[in-house]
Amino acid sequence: MALVPHGGGAGGSASMVMPMLTVDNYTVWAIKVQTILDVHTVWEEVAPGDAAVNARKDKTARALLLGALPEDVLLSVARKPTAREVWDSLKVRFVGADRVRSARLATLRGEFDRLKMADGEALDAYAGRLAGMTARYANLRETLGDAALVKKLLDTIPDRLFPIVAGIEQFHDVTTMAFDEALGRLRAFEERVRRRGQDGGERRGEQLLMTAAQWAARERRHGGARDDDDNKSVASSSDGNRRWRWYKCGERGHFKRDCPKLRKAPVAEQALLVNGNVDDDGLL
Structure with missing residues (x-):
């Protein structure tokens, strides 16, 4: 120096x-x-x-x-x-004379076309690499405008940012959008996704656990509303639709707890029926 x-x-x-x-x-x-x-x-x-x-x-x-x-x-x-x-x-x-300049410009364009955001690379780091291309183009007396930079940015970012890319392309004219504006929108979306990932995982797990508990309670309240496969048989209606039929009474369209035959049976037999310990002949 x-x-x-x-x-x-x-x-x-x-x-x-x-x-x-x-x-x-x-x-x-x-x-x-x-x-x-x-x-x-x-x-x-x-x-x-x-x-x-x-x-x-x-x-x-x-x-x-x-x-x-x-x-x-x-x-x-x-x-x-x-x-x-x-x-x-x-x-x-x-820099070279015009012939060398043309060759270097072709090489630079190839580098720009192959430029892609690496896995795990920060968005700002990739944006810096894109912006650095403008200086190299300017040195060869060429201009790399915002339209080319924005298109390159939106085409080469990873899948985790694809939702915001779709939104930008749908609701904005990317041919007139400034590079800094496109970068700012991507930054905002990435930050929102990061915040959601930090506190969203536990809440989603809690919601799944609560749903499972609610489902178990519902099953207990209804006394096992879904019949077991060996307590029902399949019949086909005239229009080809499959309908369940309980084998005790041969009727369709009701649960085991609502079966008329079960209501009419003696109390002791009802208990055995509910426990599923009585066969077709009423034997244990």
């Missing part, structure tokens, strides 16, 4: 740290350097457009750029007389 004077050529006494260029950090390096040069009010000398170049500011911008280069790169651009020429030379070297 190199310390360079702050002040944009105005003689300021403060200092600012310029990032050092390496073999594989040009994209991030260019973003940081452009910001620092803009703070020094000398970026317009690097990208002047139609404005005339200010000689004093141009020297300041060139000095800042040269101070952020390693020795091997510095020697290759030291003879460039202006900041704009230094910048363009670095861009050609690290």
Whole structure:
């Protein structure tokens, strides 16, 4: 890292740290350097457009750029007389000419197409990877808009977030939705699911236990309303419907406790019948 004077050529006494260029950090390096040069009010000398170049500011911008280069790169651009020429030379070297740019852009598009949220990856981490693609596209003079980012985000998130994706696509126009808005909706849904998972499991278990207890109590109150299979036989009606018939009386449409034959039987026989210990002939 190199310390360079702050002040944009105005003689300021403060200092600012310029990032050092390496073999594989040009994209991030260019973003940081452009910001620092803009703070020094000398970026317009690097990208002047139609404005005339200010000689004093141009020297300041060139000095800042040269101070952020390693020795091997510095020697290759030291003879460039202006900041704009230094910048363009670095861009050609690290970004490449148009043919190299096209090849790198195709590679970048392939990386973007293959991008997918990994199992267990945090939503914010994946969103950061998507947002980082915009800087890489911008460095190749291409734009990765919100529409492409939103579509990629919604298409590649895990199944646990699918319900909110369906809602977003049904009730919102994803082609005009901002990436931050889509991310915010997914975050809100994920947080709600997390809260529900923390306290919902026990309550669901309690509900199942209570339902089972209520069912057992209901069975006891009705004295076993459902007849056993060996206390009933199956008959078919004329229309093909299967109807249960109790074998004691041969009648259909009533439970064992409501059987007329059981009501007419002696008290002792009723007790045996209820206990299921009497056969068709009334024998034990």
